[in-house]
Amino acid sequence: MTANRIIVVGAGAGGMMAAGRAAELGAAVVVLERTGRPGNKILISGKTRCNLTNTKELDDFIAMYGPNGRFLYGAFHRYFRDDLLAFLRRYGVETKSEAGGRVFPVSDDARDVSNALERYMADHGVQLLTGARATGIQAVNGRVTGVQTDKGVFPATAVVLATGGESYPETGSTGDGYRLAAALGHTIIKVRPALVPLRVSEVQRARSMQGASLRNVRLTAYQRPADEIDPLLAPTADCGRGMNDRQPSWPIIESRMGDMMVAHFGIGGPVALLMSLAIVDALENGPVSVSIDLKPGLDERQLRQQLQQDFDRYGKRSYKNILGGLLPPKMVDPFVEMTAIPPGKPGHEINAEERERLLRCLKSLRFNIEGALSMASAMVTAGGISLKEIDPRNMASRLVEGLYFCGEVMDLDGDTGGYNLQAAFSTGYVAGESAAHT
Secondary structure, eight states, rough: OOOEEEEEEESSHHHHHHHHHHTTTEEEEEEHHHHHSSSSHHHHHHTTTTOOOOOOOOHHHHHHHGGGGGGGGGHHHHHHHHHHHHHHHHHOOOOOOOOOEEEEETOOOHHHHHHHHHHHHHHTEEEEEEOOEEEEEEEEEEEEEEEBBBTTEEEOSSSEOOOOOSSSSHHHHHHHHHHHHHHTTOEEEEEEEEOOOEEEEHHHHHHHTTTTTEEEEEEEEESSSSGGGOOOOOOOOOOOOTTTTTOTTTTTEEEEEEEEOSSSEEEEHHHHHHHHHHHHHHHHHHHHEEEEESSSSSSSHHHHHHHHHHHHHTSSSBBBHHHHHTHHHHHHHHHHHHHTTOOOBGGGGHHHHHHHHHHHHOEEEEEEEEEEOOGGGOOOEEEOOOOEETTTTTEEESSSEEEEEEEEGGGGGOOTHHHHHHHHHHHHHHHHHHHHHH
């Protein structure tokens, strides 16, 4: 066995960073990547632009991972955003920040980030083997001795498991890491999709609105069926994950303002994705529904007044025509049906009871949630190797000596905005450094 030989399983963001750092410290490093090339998930991240980190301050950054975020304090103190950006500059990748603090390469090309990591590995002599799938991690007397693959056994003094989760399986993230870790005795926290579109029960209604893009709406999720929602409970400010000072009270699960879209199966878009994990987890406890406030800038009194003004001002126009000024085009016909107001009825003939029906739909368009789309449609995997069995100071297994973890294979997931990639880079750096000192 080569002295201080490290095997990194997986050539994603965390794996390549771990490999480069370990080799930089003098270790002999071999990276095993089951697909035909490294950096697959980097290349599709941020819609191929690669949202690699965020400008939020540390505590606010940590909050974006929910309760498990505290695990990352140690890694972020060792290697955080400024270190990452300095590393990329060293390899000629300049960056820029955009709305929401999202950081991208100036080139808007994810390949630049992946290429930088590949050059980092090459500069320090890392051996990259593609098309090599790890099938087992060998250990003797509680210490790793090598990795079994479909190409034979690779002896090792340390192993970094950087296989990712189960989302985007075409990139090579197929859950191998969970099986490898479980075989060594590690606990796997239930794996489920995060940042994923949601299926609704009212499929026909969703199909009738398919393609509607909703901007600056409020989406609120409730732990109860849609017909039991009390509109008076609807929050007027965001609450939920990432907001330590604003946590919801039952039956509200989470509430956020933002953009979303209606699809043939249900709802998607940024705000729905951000709330999806909380909704997926809440479904374990009973029915979940969502309410969409299409006019969150107006309370009921103000909206009632505006609607009456519109009906008076455009009294000779048809109801359907007036709706065209209130809603995206693809929602006009569904609203005519839901409110049961004749589409040709003139505005000046619409009575108070009909106006209230429209107001209720505008302030609380409801869907019962059936579940999430499959893991293949999720941007991130929630769950994974229990953090209780990983030392946050060095990413080392508490069960098997010489075994280290980084990235999404652990029970860590963040919101959209660059958080998941930063966690992969940081934990990869620490894991590689620690493995080199094994």
